[in-house]
Amino acid sequence: MGEGVVPFPEGITVATVLAGGLAKARALHNQVADETATPLSDVRLLAPLAPASVRDFVAFEEHVEGVSASVDGASHVADEWYEHPTFYFTNPHTILGPGDTLHPPVTERLDFELEVAAVIGGGRANGSNLTEEEAASHIFGYTIMNDWSARDLQAREMKVRLGPAKGKDFGTALGPWIVTADEVDPFVGDDGFLALRAEVFVNGKLVGEDLLSNMGWSFPALVAYASRNSRVLPGDVLGSGTIGNGGCLAELWGRRTEAAPPPLTEGDIVTMSVECLGTLVGTVGTAVEAPPLRRAAPRPRTRRRT
Known part of the structure; x- marks a missing residue:
């Protein structure tokens, strides 16, 4: 209004x-x-919804190139990335809203990730095995998404070939509101991609900028893939994955072979602005140290009780 x-x-x-x-x-x-x-x-605006689930894709090739360099020392995009969209499920119970303060785990490499998320609403078809056309009718609208990330925790757990988990599930910010799909129709190109400009600032300094139309797949394609042999339901949130060209610090670390700009620390303010969708601001608060957990002990691998 x-x-x-x-x-x-x-x-x-x-x-x-x-x-x-x-x-x-x-x-x-x-x-x-x-x-x-x-x-x-x-x-005071709260998060625009309490998600039923949160899927987060990795749909920007440029982001994959940069982050792979920070992990493996060389830019690489796996052939499998081009075959199908890839996503992971993150925690719908740690959602933050606009202006909220993040209290991360103890980490030496705290990062932001600028994304746009599609919010699912009621559509013209059952939410399973959707075509792209059917999937488009299930997109109620869009919101900005900040997939806060602890890169050192993420790197450790993904060496086990599973995750990300604790490197991600402590906080995901959404907001400032949901802009309905019809309001962004003028920005949808003939190829179905949403050409909105996205920018991210740390303490007022521009760090990254990109167009959403640089995604490898359109949002309807992401929704259609998520519905394969499964279901998408009203209240589901599907993140685009991090934009390219500085949509997160890890991408820049990989391209520059050094941690520049430095990891986020307490007091840093991250401001994300996306054309037509608004501005989402988050502040880094004090880290929370979790209770210690013992290491796994080697087991004897006996097969029968004696």
Whole structure:
């Protein structure tokens, strides 16, 4: 409602609106069109939804090139990356909203990741084994996503060929709101890619910038792939993966062969702006040290009790 906000009528929740799809959202908008809005400056925005699940893809080739150099010492994109989109599931229970302070684990390599996420709503078909056209109808809208990452923890656990897990699941920020899919239609090209400009700043200094249209797959393609032999449901969040050209620090570390800019530390402010979607700000707070956990002990591998 311009620069103001109004509540959903009759106690309706975001989850209910998403399940109803864009048609439900338009009807609700018309229902509250004459309501007096509260100025945006007078409210504190929470995360725009409580996700049912969070899938995070890796859809930018340039990002893969840079990060692989920081891990392996040389840029490389596996042939398998080009065959199908790849994603992992992260934690829907540690979602942060705009302006929230992150309290990371103890880490020497804290990083941000600038992404855009598609939010699933009610579509024209069952959410399983969707075509790209059907998948597009399930995209309710888009929001900015910051996939906070502890790169040292992530590197250690992925040597076991599983994850990422604890290097990621401590915090994912979404916001500042969900922009409905029809509002970004003017930015969708003939090839189906969303040409929005994205930028990220650390303490006011520009670190990365890219166009979303540099993704290897469109958002409908990501949703279609996620639905293969599975289901996507209203409230699911699907991240694009980190943009290229400085969408995270690890990419720059790989390209420059040094940790420059340095890893994030307490007090750093990360500001992400995406054309049409708004600005998402997050501050790094104090790290939280978890209770110690013993190492695994070699076992005798006996097969029977004696």
